[in-house]
Ligand code: SF4
């Protein structure tokens with residue numbers, strides 16, 4: 001079975017947030033619940049300031065600390081490499097949110113950043129967080145894999161679009177949105193990316209495009225010192241490094 | 254058995270015929286009132302707004318409720334250590350407070366678990382999902398296992414000494430196992446935070462020791478709080494005055510010095526280091542909770558306990574213990590905030606995470622303390638908490 005991974009080319013990424021929007025729509029996320037987000041970093045001042053950015057889905061770590069800390073086994077690593085949450089097991093203890101070094105896990109039971117509270121505008125029926133007018137069909141929703149509209153009081157995160165990639169025919173090496181044969185199985189953020197900065201394929205297959213990109217263009221992983229070993233790689237091109245500081249500003253300066 | 258014989262049997266364990274003292278009535282009434290108001294408010298908010306009634310967020314995932322829960326659980330373990338000093342270490346002078354300490358330990362756990370049940374997303378699911386998962390890599394799983402074991406052992410231990418069995422082999426065995434568990438449980442709770450390398454402000458191998466030490470100090474402070482002015486021991490056991498006037502206050506003073514030493518180390522290391530995320534140590538200097546801890550929790554009680562002639566006075570003990578309890582309570586909250594203040598990987602523009610508990614979260618204080626005080630008043634009235642082994646020999 002393929003072990004899926006993503007490659008994001010920072011030289012091509014324009015920071016347009018189309019991936020973020022696509023992910024929100026595809027997965028019926030609440031405003032602000034950014035399974036995928038673009039992070040911005042600024043350094044220095046005009047006229048020599050520098051702005052950089054970095055799109056950030058879940059890293060689907062090879063050695064996920066979110067899974068290690070979960071006391072119920074609700075957080076797990078699937079065979080195809082995706083790190084998922086079983087919404088029927090999660091108790092909402094939020095330990096995984098503490099333990100993910102990349103800050104990519106979300107809990108919907110919080111004060112909404114935008115008003116009116118959209119959960120009241122589209123109130124749910126039954127044990128769901130809300131009932132948006134645009135959502136994936138009922139039969140695609142899959143709480144065991146954290147796909148669809150989530151129940152209340154559980155944690156959610158990027159699923160690598162599990163509902164799409166799990167349908168890809170056995171033996172597929174790359175999920176290319178420009179190939180009609182694989183487009184439907186490709187994650188929404190990859191499909192939507194206008195400058196084609198995102199690539200998705202089998203990390204275990206030396207023939208896959210993603211493996212070649214990582215090898216030829218010096219693919220790197222974020223915060224490698226955490227030991228989580230992401231399955232999302234970045235291509236930084238001519239840049240000396242990926243902007244990855246998480247500090248905001250040092251209060252001493 | 255008829256109803257009458259049932260109640261006779263029950264009367265052997267529970268002193269229904271005893272008249273409650275005024276203080277017991279006050280504790281029960283005050284506790285019931287505060288607990289009812291707190292719980293009613295929190296339940297109302299949870300039913301109408303769900304957990305959005307808390308100010309916690311995806312960036313500040315653990316907030317005040319977890320801090321309050323931490324306070325009660327660590328104190329419980331400390332009380333359990335006090336209750337073991339006599340039976341496990343042969344420090345016979347502690348016998349007169351052992352039973353009270355076991356009882357306080359039990360009700361601290363009950364108050365803590367009640368708060369947890371109100372905080373956690375799906376408390377009922379937890380009851381089956383946690384034990385059957387066998388997630389031995391998760392420190393939280395071990396914490397659940399150890400604290401449940403702790404509670405069961407405490408019940409057994411209390412039953413044994415309540416029925417006069419202080420010295421059977423079984424009783425001593427339970428006391429020893431219970432002692433081991435009440436060291437492991439807060440230690441594991443320390444690991445829940447200390448193991449998190451991705452949270453530099455928490456990541457520390459000292460965290461288990463810090464939790465055990467501060468839990469024990471709070472426990473000694475609780476004993477002083479509950480025995481200085483509130484109805485205290487009425488046994489005629491020898492040494493009892495020495496215990497209250499000399500040993501407990503002196504122990505409290507030494508423990509305060511130890512807490513100050515460990516906190517000094519933590520704060521100075523944190524302020525000195527440039528490591529990312531540790532700037533939370535500078536940010537905490539702006540937090541009122543931090544200063545409550547330093548001034549009310551550490552400086553004042555230490556000053557009050559420093560001199561022998563002063564620290565033996567019950568009023569001083571009461572005030573010092575109240576100040577310390579308040580300080581340590583808020584230090585737990587500040588610890589929670591500090592670890593999450595610098596957001597994980599949100600870019601420069603996200604800013605530090607702002608958090609102040611909502612009214613619903615604050616109301617967990619009257620809820621938890623109310624449950625605790627009510628149970629304490631009832632126990633003091635009905636369960637002969639002043640019993641000591643000498644009464645039975
Ligand atoms: S990025 Fe975080 S949530 Fe995703 S797999 Fe890694 S540790 Fe888990």
Ligand code: SF4
Pocket residue numbers: 069070071072073074075085089090091092093094095096097154155
């Ligand atoms: S919140 Fe859910 S997925 Fe996360 S650690 Fe707790 S039980 Fe596991």
Ligand code: SF4
Pocket residue numbers: 022023024026027035036057058157158159160161162187188189190
């Ligand atoms: S893979 Fe799917 S779930 Fe993950 S960021 Fe992309 S669109 Fe969102």
